[in-house]
Amino acid sequence: MPENNKIKKKDITDKIVSLCKRRGFIFQSSEIYGGLNGCYDYGPLGVELLRNVKEVWWKEMTFRENVEGIDASILMHPRVWEASGHVEHFSDPMVDCKECKARFRADQLEESDCGNKGYKGRKAVKCFEEGKFTEARNFNLMFKTFIGPLEESSSIVYLRPETAQGIYVNFNNVKESSRQKLPFGIAQLGKAFRNEINTKNFLYRTREFEQMEMQFFINPAEDLKWFEYWKEERMKWFIRMGMKKEKLRWHVHEKLAHYAKAAVDIEFEFPFGWGEIEGIHNRTDYDLMRHTEFSGKKLEYFDDVTKDRYIPYVIETSAGASRSFYAFLCNAYDEEEVEKENSDGTKSSEIRTVLRLHPLLAPVKAAVFPLVNRDGMQEIAVKITEDLRKKFKVFYDDSGAVGRRYRRQDECGTPFCITVDSETLYDDSVTIRERDSMKQERIHKDRLNEYLNSKLNDN
Ligand code: ATP
16 A cells, blocks of 8 residues: 555454444344344355354464364253363453443453543543542353253253364364374364453444464473474464564563463554463463363373373464454555546546455455447356356346446455457457456356366465
8 A cells, every 4th residue: 555545544443343234244143132232243245254264264374284183062061061160160250330331351451441421532441540440350251051941050051152172172082083193183163152241332342243273292301392382283284364563473481370381472563552362371281181181081192102101282372253253354445546547538536445455365256247228238148157266255246337346346345347248249359357456357158167166276
């Protein structure tokens, strides 16, 4: 983006939120009832983008010799969450303002705005200093529900707050059924739920979200090597998927969770500031040891070469699918001044909004247009659409000026627009326009499939 055309940071969030609604990426959950705080629905384009984020992650992580996938159930035995430490430790300190009744996480007062709209720009920490808050109380973030018809304490179950525990409890099952030898990993993606005290920054912190996690089981003597390996792998993946390098950074944890020996986050620069998108942790043998203790079942590894028997260490890579979705959107959002041809042949300039998403992530891979709706161009364009649709998500559009159709596709990140024009009628060639450069080339319509295939190969 040219320097003079930098979009103001504070405006970007509003623009992205409005684009998401207008073009069908994200809707408020139960919008017609006024919405449900911290929950969102993915619309027709959003669901494609989210599926693509998960798909590229799944391929990246499990199309390897030494990583297997699983899909564990969301409801698990309640003892799982005692063993994992979530019942005891998974809480945030909560405070209430006695004056405006707003509720805050006590450890986030510096970044939270005061709940009283009359005090514009005032941070909650100021109200704290003035003694307006209640004492901090610990609030467990797990959602509780009941299994079976009786709502009593013996039937309490939790909606999982992370997917990782479904992996640990299946360690023996996967090891034995897949005949994997250490080191090997188990990957899982799926929904997780946290009753966050404050949900904010759109999709960044929600109460229902999806995670993409992988637990890599290793010999404890090799923990440093594998920790470094997975750090590198994960950072490289975000960059390969189109993240701008300058928008990513490492955050090294100095204060470690009770189970961790080392922890780093990959942070992305969101419009509101830097925020974690993935954590890479050395969780030692904590989880397998705890589950051994609580279940009475040994979760260990026997090395048939060295004859050693031990509890493996775990290197975890833990990303949010929904949070990465938001980061990819912010990373891709751009506006630029372009030349526009008017109907009387004169030229003027306009701002185009473009989502520069990696083609693999783009919700729609190609749009097909007849230049004008006559001379059989529509029929040819419909036929091309139907052929491509066997393999790709494509969109047919014959309404409005072609320039307007390009803009509509730019805005939802479609990497290629194919136009059938009068030349097509003579030589079966079509124009194919690339979203970012707006460059057009002519190719034979029978080569479109091959063309898209080559562009959609992960590289
Ligand atoms: P935070 O400090 O932001 O609450 P965390 O350190 O508790 O996050 P983890 O438990 O490490 O997060 O979760 C792993 C990943 O899951 C995060 O990097 C993030 O991408 C995602 N995630 C966690 N909580 C949420 C949430 N409330 N909404 C959306 N994504 C989340």
